[in-house]
């Protein structure tokens with residue numbers, strides 16, 4: 001049986017903020033799976049900040065998405081038809097599906113999910129790439145010690161929410177930074193951070209200093225810009241900064257104007273003997289088994305909570321993605337593309 005595939009193509013490369021005009025929804029017949037291949041019906045598609053980088057043509061750590069091709073990204077789905085002995089119809093999988101309602105795969109990079117363990121959507125969030133990013137970056141680079149203060153921005157999101165909760169599990173003071181009072185209330189009330197500061201408040205710097213009375217030992221960097229500027233004066237000696245993301249810069253067309261803050265940062269690195277290390281999680285998948293064991297246990301024990309922001313309908317993916325870069329999502333952003341039989 002031939003199925004109709006709905007795909008969101010990259011129509012043009014954005015300059016600055018992406019617009020809906022950069023995307024195009026098309027319907028095409030999906031070929032039957034070839035030898036060794038299987039067909040996945042996508043149930044959830046992941047929307048992630050890194051996709052903004054893929055939309056551009058600039059040289060980066062990964063190849064750009066191609067014009068006229070489906071946008072790239074991860075998805076969770078169910079195998080429907082298979083010519084591959086490893087994957088049977090009815091298997092739930094996480095794969096690099098792209099923005100489309102079906103995909104064909106030969107099994108490369110595909111991982112099975114057991115719906116009895118956790119909701120399948122978590123394979124794209126708290127138990128997926130963002131969760132592993134938080135786990136690796138905090139524990140392997142941040143190396144938090146009991147009693148230390150760990151600060152993380154985009155704290156209500158997929159990565160930040162996990163960073164702060166692991167910091168608490170490791171006996172640290174966890175301080176979040178987020179873009180609204182509602183998000184901050186969730187971060188302290190639901191996720192159990194010790195404090196959370198809204199970076200849009202006019203007295204953000206003073207409030208952050210007050211939330212970190214003993215200074216900052218680990219700053220998990222997700223956003224850059226004025227948030228980092230407020231953190232610099234608070235660094236303790238030998239503090240660590242896992243550099244995970246810079247979302248406030250992803251839509252920039254040129255470097256910010258104004259006073260050059262680099263000398264202040266270099267001085268802080270020297271005088272406080274700071275460690276700043278960037279990382280790209282795709283180079284660290286060998287930590288996945290340990291992460292899944294630990295994170296699975298923490299979820300079962302109620303120590304690791306998560307929030308998902310699920311948008312329905314593949315046609316709404318462009319608008320939702322544009323909103324992600326403006327802070328409109330509240331939790332791990334997913335697009336539900338088709339029926340989830342496990343819920």
Ligand code: NDP
Nearest residue numbers: 049154157158159178179222244245246247248280281327
């Ligand atoms: P989130 O779920 O946290 O969503 C993004 C959030 O970023 C928004 O909700 C918003 O929260 C915040 N944000 C958006 N624009 C700005 C801005 N201009 N200034 C400050 N904050 C902003 O996304 P993820 O958890 O998936 O990703 C968080 C970071 O981690 C990103 O920088 C991403 O690129 C990075 N990342 C890096 C990886 C790696 O391998 N190095 C892997 C995965 C993610 P708010 O309303 O609170 O501002």
